[in-house]
Amino acid sequence: xxxxxxxxxxxxxxxxxxxxxxxxxxxxxxxxxxxxxxxxxxxxxxxxxxxxxxxxxxxxxxxxxxxxxxxxxxxxxxxxxxxxxxxxxxxxxxxxxxxxxxxxxxxxxxxxxxxxxxxxxxxxxxxxxxxxxxxxxxxxxxxxxxxxxxxxxxxxxxxxxxxxxxxxxxxxxxxxxxxxxxxxxxxxxxxxxxxxxxxxxxxxxxxxxxxxxxxxxxxxxxxxxxxxxxxxxxxxxxxxxxxxxxxxxxxxxxxxxxxxxxxxxxxxxxxxxxxxxxxxxxxxxxxxxxxxxxxxxxxxxxxxxxxxxxxxxxxxxxxxxxxxxxxxxxxxxxxxxxxxxxxxxxxxxxxxxxxxxxxxxx
DNA sequence: AAACGCCGCAACCGCCGAGGT
DNA sequence: AACCTCGGCGGTTGCGGCGTT
Numbered sequence: 001x002x003x004x005x006x007x008x009x010x011x012x013x014x015x016x017x018x019x020x021x022x023x024x025x026x027x028x029x030x031x032x033x034x035x036x037x038x039x040x041x042x043x044x045x046x047x048x049x050x051x052x053x054x055x056x057x058x059x060x061x062x063x064x065x066x067x068x069x070x071x072x073x074x075x076x077x078x079x080x081x082x083x084x085x086x087x088x089x090x091x092x093x094x095x096x097x098x099x100x101x102x103x104x105x106x107x108x109x110x111x112x113x114x115x116x117x118x119x120x121x122x123x124x125x126x127x128x129x130x131x132x133x134x135x136x137x138x139x140x141x142x143x144x145x146x147x148x149x150x151x152x153x154x155x156x157x158x159x160x161x162x163x164x165x166x167x168x169x170x171x172x173x174x175x176x177x178x179x180x181x182x183x184x185x186x187x188x189x190x191x192x193x194x195x196x197x198x199x200x201x202x203x204x205x206x207x208x209x210x211x212x213x214x215x216x217x218x219x220x221x222x223x224x225x226x227x228x229x230x231x232x233x234x235x236x237x238x239x240x241x242x243x244x245x246x247x248x249x250x251x252x253x254x255x256x257x258x259x260x261x262x263x264x265x266x267x268x269x270x271x272x273x274x275x276x277x278x279x280x281x282x283x284x285x286x287x288x289x290x291x292x293x294x295x296x297x298x299x300x301x302x303x304x305x306x307x308x309x310x311x312x313x314x315x316x317x318x319x320x321x322x323x324x325x326x327x328x329x330x331x332x333x334x335x336x337x338x339x340x341x342x343x344x345x346x347x348x349x350x351x352x353x354x355x356x357x358x359x360x361x362x
Numbered sequence: 363a364a365a366c367g368c369c370g371c372a373a374c375c376g377c378c379g380a381g382g383t
Numbered sequence: 384a385a386c387c388t389c390g391g392c393g394g395t396t397g398c399g400g401c402g403t404t
Contacts, residue, residue, distance in 0.1 A: 016372070016398080037390070054390075055373065089394060105393075110370055329372080369400080374396070382388080 013047045059102045066098025084128040
């Protein structure tokens with residue numbers, strides 16, 4: 001049947017809006033409300049089509065729009081929501097107050113998507129893709145500095161994890177969650193976001209993707225499965241959320257702290273993820289007797305992009321601000337560049353359902 | 363200083379579904 | 384039931400700013 005254009009394009013202006021047009025539109029809507037968009041431009045004295053006015057208002061002029069850089073929490077939320085909702089930008093925007101779907105879409109396409117690709121994550125499926133991983137930079141980095149060759153073994157270990165069908169099954173689960181428990185999951189997500197926000201105010205271990213720098217900052221410790229979990233997530237008694245395990249009901253969860261983490265995490269790492277990645281920052285060790293170990297388990301959160309724990313995860317810099325939780329292994333990257341934020345989402349917290357049986361799962 | 367290329371973002375386009383007539 | 388209008392959505396485009404050569 002075809003659709004008539006929303007308005008007669010003849011004589012109507014297109015392109016960037018002028019301050020005068022913005023002022024007219026804003027003044028009219030503040031007085032009259034948006035009402036009928038088709039008739040609005042005529043009533044407001046604008047030579048624009050109604051659709052253009054609506055877009056200008058909803059994407060730019062609306063007073064509740066938050067402008068400026070996306071925060072850590074916002075970016076985290078976008079990635080998580082995208083893994084569940086896909087390109088449902090309006091649905092994602094509905095959970096990010098002050099952000100428009102257009103802004104989120106643009107931010108995804110220009111920032112997040114590229115970062116995921118660089119980290120070997122398929123931005124569509126959120127699954128790890130070895131063919132997307134920038135192996136050339138990793139290898140060239142290793143060749144330039146033989147001391148960093150240890151990282152290659154880590155890469156191999158993580159590669160095995162990526163190829164492990166169980167891991168793959170985990171990584172593809174959000175699609176099933178989307179269908180079965182999306183509402184519950186989103187509820188959890190919002191709670192998680194609040195928790196994440198709290199965490200960020202305290203201390204966030206962030207990871208850098210600049211693999212050509214890490215050899216100067218960290219020395220990789222060979223994988224060790226007997227070391228107590230001293231990672232920041234476990235030391236802080238933050239609830240851990242495991243939202244991507246197939247069949248899990250997000251509302252039947254239990255807190256999972258440092259005490260039981262050794263029982264649960266080590267077998268998981270051994271069985272599913274080959275080896276956890278332990279490393280220490282030998283430039284800023286605060287306790288000479290106990291190396292600062294940091295573990296980024298391959299056991300993943302709701303968002304599969306967090307599988308990019310491998311190469312990038314070995315880069316960290318000692319947090320310079322006080323750590324209120326006295327976690328000895330809380331790191332944050334010293335720079336605040338965008339690349340350095342690539343892996344901060346690894347902070348996702350896990351919740352282990354009481355019904356979850358590790359043995360059965362293995 | 364000029365040319366060029368890249369990047370980010372605002373704006374546009376076309377399609378769709380809901381609701382009204 | 385068929386048609387139409389409207390608002391909303393996701394994908395795409397094009398311009399301006401910025402960095403590099």
